[in-house]
Amino acid sequence: MENLARGTADGSLRGRTVVVTGGTRGVGAGIARAFADAGAHVTACARRPPERPLDGVGFTPLDLRDPPAVRAFFDALPRLDVLVNNAGGTPHRRLAEADAERHARVIELNLLTPLTASLAAYAHLRRARGSVVMIGSVSGGRPSPGSAAYGAAKAGLESLARSMAAEWAPEVRVNTLVVGMVRTELAHLHYGGRDGVDAVSRTVPLGRLATPSDVGAAALFLASDAAAYVSGASLLVHGGGERPAFLDAATAGGPSDQED
Template sequence: MPAGKESRTVVVTGGTRGVGAGIARAFLRTGARVVVCARRPPDRPVTAAGRTARYVPVDLREQAAVSELFARVAEEYGRLDVLVNNAGGTPFRPLGAADADRHARVIALNLLAPLTASLAAYPLMREQPGGGCILMTGSVSGTRPSPGTAAYGAAKAGLHSLARTMAVEWAPAVRVNTLVPGMVRTESAHLHYGDAVGLTAVARTVPAGRLAEPDEIGAAAVFLASADAAHITGAELLVHGGGERPAYLAAATANHEEPPA
């Protein structure tokens, strides 16, 4: 039988801040044992509902370190129920402003690291009663042009494809799904969207009228990892507030003249 909520073990990569911390908090509220990993420790412990996530330092681009992480989880907790491959990100960098090596580092973090972590987690999940669940944190950048973050968008597109294939190859023991967030109000949102005025302007482009909160991404992750989603695998869940209004609509509205009364 699948592990109960109170006994589930969840690993969230990049779970020390931003979207990852929101996901970790959401699982803490279910009573799960949550391990967050990143290269640097969180500024403050990740907590929710009187519970605290355990931090383990890991460079997810180092295969040996990743293997050691999951061996440690197996030894100390006895099972791994959910892996959330959330670690990733990118600076704003036009393609011509950097060499191929810098772009390759972005791809390594956003595509190869989730692959490495998933391959390390899979043997643990497939052998345990109830199997397991792997969640990828994708992005709308992987579904549309991504000027200034081209390598990131390409990596996320690859991640979406990887998850769909994993879902087929690893069924039925392991379910694999992808969260596809749009713009999220994190502590580093200003680096991409500007100051408060810029954030307000950007929020107006979202049909829902605002950016998502990290804990809302977390709520979607908890659902996909739950028994309620037992028949959902190989899917992509859009959490983007309706996406983006087409630019042509704004242009058409700006040039629209009211008919005479």
């Protein structure tokens, strides 16, 4: 912890230039705020502007599914030190309820757009010896009924980040935040109202959902000098994970029922 505190407190991100895709609400806004609070020059890009401007965070309208527009955006930047690929998401939709083309759009948003942005940013990042932070999901490492295409894309994103880290070293570091359940302004759409959110929170070992600022703090760490020797890594930000279902289903008692 001493190294982490020294790395973030010494201003290692002060004056750095950071782009956060999808950085206008929810997790993305939490990440953008964290970098702005650390003294970085932050730009959030998304199709729509934030409902309320974020202090210290600029905004540029950008459709990340438009490769020529993405390349033009990054080409126009004078410098870039950190790219946070946060844009993504999916509606709840079982596989048989939609055609392949609709699922392909989910994969495009969550896997191909981070690749597009990273390639467009590469020259800047190489010159600055910067870093890429991918925002992954626990859905990429477990079954995700209702969001299968999203989970597949996030699994691919982790793999992409590891390969990118190997190919772009030593000039550019690439890491993934594997994010669990987050309490955002849209949490009720996924978990129900307050009762639903509270019930889901009780399934997390730490007893609560993450906040956007929790994810922002982790992204800040991976981009900072405190993580100078961290690349190709996946950092779990999930409050300890999910309680295994078999523990509630099992009828056996405690350790006394087992013999060596």
